[in-house]
Amino acid sequence: MIRLYDFERSGNCHKVRMMLSMLGIEYERIEIDLAKRDQLQDWFVALNPLHKVPVLDDDGLLLRDSAAILVYLVRKHGKTAWYPDNAPAAAEIQQWLSLSVNEVFNGLASARAIVVFNRDLDYATAVDIAHTALDTMEARLKQHDWLALGRFTIADLACYPYAALVHEGNVDLASYPAVRAWIKRVEDLPGYVPMPGLPYPGD
Amino acid sequence: MIRLYDFERSGNCHKVRMMLSMLGIEYERIEIDLAKRDQLQDWFVALNPLHKVPVLDDDGLLLRDSAAILVYLVRKHGKTAWYPDNAPAAAEIQQWLSLSVNEVFNGLASARAIVVFNRDLDYATAVDIAHTALDTMEARLKQHDWLALGRFTIADLACYPYAALVHEGNVDLASYPAVRAWIKRVEDLPGYVPMPGLPYPGD
Numbered sequence: 001m002i003r004l005y006d007f008e009r010s011g012n013c014h015k016v017r018m019m020l021s022m023l024g025i026e027y028e029r030i031e032i033d034l035a036k037r038d039q040l041q042d043w044f045v046a047l048n049p050l051h052k053v054p055v056l057d058d059d060g061l062l063l064r065d066s067a068a069i070l071v072y073l074v075r076k077h078g079k080t081a082w083y084p085d086n087a088p089a090a091a092e093i094q095q096w097l098s099l100s101v102n103e104v105f106n107g108l109a110s111a112r113a114i115v116v117f118n119r120d121l122d123y124a125t126a127v128d129i130a131h132t133a134l135d136t137m138e139a140r141l142k143q144h145d146w147l148a149l150g151r152f153t154i155a156d157l158a159c160y161p162y163a164a165l166v167h168e169g170n171v172d173l174a175s176y177p178a179v180r181a182w183i184k185r186v187e188d189l190p191g192y193v194p195m196p197g198l199p200y201p202g203d
Numbered sequence: 204m205i206r207l208y209d210f211e212r213s214g215n216c217h218k219v220r221m222m223l224s225m226l227g228i229e230y231e232r233i234e235i236d237l238a239k240r241d242q243l244q245d246w247f248v249a250l251n252p253l254h255k256v257p258v259l260d261d262d263g264l265l266l267r268d269s270a271a272i273l274v275y276l277v278r279k280h281g282k283t284a285w286y287p288d289n290a291p292a293a294a295e296i297q298q299w300l301s302l303s304v305n306e307v308f309n310g311l312a313s314a315r316a317i318v319v320f321n322r323d324l325d326y327a328t329a330v331d332i333a334h335t336a337l338d339t340m341e342a343r344l345k346q347h348d349w350l351a352l353g354r355f356t357i358a359d360l361a362c363y364p365y366a367a368l369v370h371e372g373n374v375d376l377a378s379y380p381a382v383r384a385w386i387k388r389v390e391d392l393p394g395y396v397p398m399p400g401l402p403y404p405g406d
Contacts, residue, residue, distance in 0.1 A: 049339050050306070063294050065301045072294035085288045091266050091275035097297070098268045098304045103253070105305065122325075136252050 002027040005047065005055040007034050009116070011109055011161030012066040013054045014195050018157060019073050022191035035117065067097040070154040083154050092148040096155035100162075103133035108162040111169030127171060134176050137163065141178035145185060152189060160186045164200040173202065205230040208250065208258040210237050212319070214312055214364030215269040216257045217398050221360060222276050225394035238320065270300040273357040286357050295351040299358035303365075306336035311365040315372030330374060337379050340366065344381035348388060355392060363389045367403040376405065 004020070006013045006029050020027055032038045032053050039051040048055050048064040056063045056072070063069050074083040083093060107129030113119035114126060137159065140147055148155035164183045166173060173180050180202065186192070187199040207223070209216045209232050223230055235241045235256050242254040251258050251267040259266045259275070266272050277286040286296060310332030316322035317329060340362065343350055351358035367386045369376060376383050383405065389395070390402040 049342050050302075050335065061291055063298065065298045067301050068294040068297035071297045072290050075288065075290035075293055085278065087275050087278035088264055090278055091271040094271035094274045094300070095266065095268045098270050098300070099253075101301045101304045102308065106309065132253065139252050 001059070003030060003057040004028070005030050005032050005044070005053055005057070007032050007053045009196055010034070010053050011112075011165055012052070012105075014161040014193075014198065015066050015157050016054045016056065016069050016073075017195070018160075018191070018193055019070055019154075021193045022189070023073060023077050023079070024191075025073070025077075065101075067101055067154075067158055070097075070157060074154055082152065084149075089149055089153075093153050093155045096147045097158050099133060099136060100155075100158035103129055103136070104159055104162050107131070107133045108166050108169065108171065111171050112162065112165055113169075115169050126169075130166065130169070130171050133159075134163070134166075134171075134173070134179060137182075138176045138178050141182045145182070147182075152186075156182070156186055161195075161198065165197045167201060168197050173200075204262070206233060206260040207231070208233050208235050208247070208256055208260070210235050210256045212399055213237070213256050214315075214368055215255070215308075217364040217396075217401065218269050218360050219257045219259065219272050219276075220398075221363075221394070221396055222273055222357075224396045225392065226276060226280050226282070227394075228276075228280075268304075270304055270357075270361055273300075273360060277357055285355065287352075292352055292356075296356050296358045299350045300361050302336060302339060303358075303361035306332055306339070307362055307365050310334070310336045311369050311372065311374065313372075314374050315365065315368055318372050329372075333369065333372070333374050336362075337366070337369075337374075337376070337382060340385075341379045341381050344385045348385070350385075355389075359385070359389055364398075364401065368400045370404060371400050376403075 002025060004016060004027050032044060045051050047062060050064060054066055054069060056069045063072055107126055110121050110126035111130050114121050114123050146152055146156055147159060163179060183200045205228060207219060207230050248254050250265060253267060257269055257272060259272045266275055310329055313324050313329035314333050317324050317326050349355055349359055350362060366382060386403045
């Protein structure tokens with residue numbers, strides 16, 4: 001049985017909930033309320049020394065990173081279309097996983113965390129990184145429907161939640177029409193699940 | 204022919220130079236001097252909108268992220284021992300690739316960039332993130348010789364340079380004996396290449 005340590009308003013958790021829904025996998029959900037600092041309790045830090053959600057527990061195999069969890073679920077369930085293992089495809093996908101972990105998280109997610117959760121970070125710096133992430137996505141999506149390949153892959157899921165939640169961080173997508181069209185494409189996928197703030201309320 | 208857009212003092216570039224050396228691959232090296240802001244020239248931004256090194260050009264296939272380049276090279280050259288594609292192993296490795304892209308880069312690498320390259324970032328924040336990264340690595344390496352699996356993988360290469368260059372950012376590894384022992388293990392690998400500041404001068 002899969003157990004997901006989960007916070008409803010976390011975009012990183014949303015990626016995993018979405019993948020579990022797309023794969024039709026039942027799971028036990030354990031709420032870690034970041035607002036109450038549940039993630040700093042000793043028992044949770046023992047599960048994840050980075051004290052972040054999500055954490056996935058698949059019969060004792062513990063995984064603590066949303067990109068790693070996407071890789072795990074897709075490979076375990078043989079969905080190679082969503083994460084092929086040939087060299088160029090795997091590398092293209094890894095580029096976007098890295099963007100999701102660095103620029104998307106430290107830009108788009110941080111701007112939102114400052115506004116929504118009063119995180120003690122510099123807003124101007126976060127917005128600056130957010131636009132670097134959005135510029136990179138817009139440049140790709142002007143020419144292509146999906147981020148990494150000619151079809152949906154885990155690259156899209158990794159970058160989607162914080163791009164679509166950016167309105168909660170007061171970052172405007174007006175100058176990113178290709179990103180907005182891609183957001184709608186992700187939201188039309190079979191198995192899509194909403195969360196507070198999603199689907200994207202614009203357009 | 205492989206072309207590497209490279210900066211000698213970049214730890215992210217070192218990972219790629221090291222992998223190319225371990226695979227015995229010849230390549231053409233193009234110096235992008237970050238100190239002279241070469242990375243902001245239009246022709247380079249066209250190669251990588253994130254204006255970062257390394258960038259790998261393999262007969263027209265452009266890759267812009269060091270983790271993605273490691274994935275690409277290992278898969279292309281069939282070194283599955285360094286990056287297996289079964290679900291748990293791929294996920295374990297992805298966890299450390301994500302750590303290398305976020306906490307290692309924004310902590311260990313940023314502390315060094317502030318000291319060495321006068322980067323306009325907050326030193327206390329960088330050092331704080333650096334210790335999060337080192338704590339996570341130390342916890343794993345206390346029990347295991349390598350980060351992701353029971354042997355060397357690209358996870359180790361992804362995390363090595365900025366961990367071992369940390370002395371240039373005035374971060375002390377005195378309380379991280381397992382990290383220091385692992386650094387020596389990486390430096391003893393066949394094909395290891397030095398760079399300014401590496402191998403780690405302590406111990």
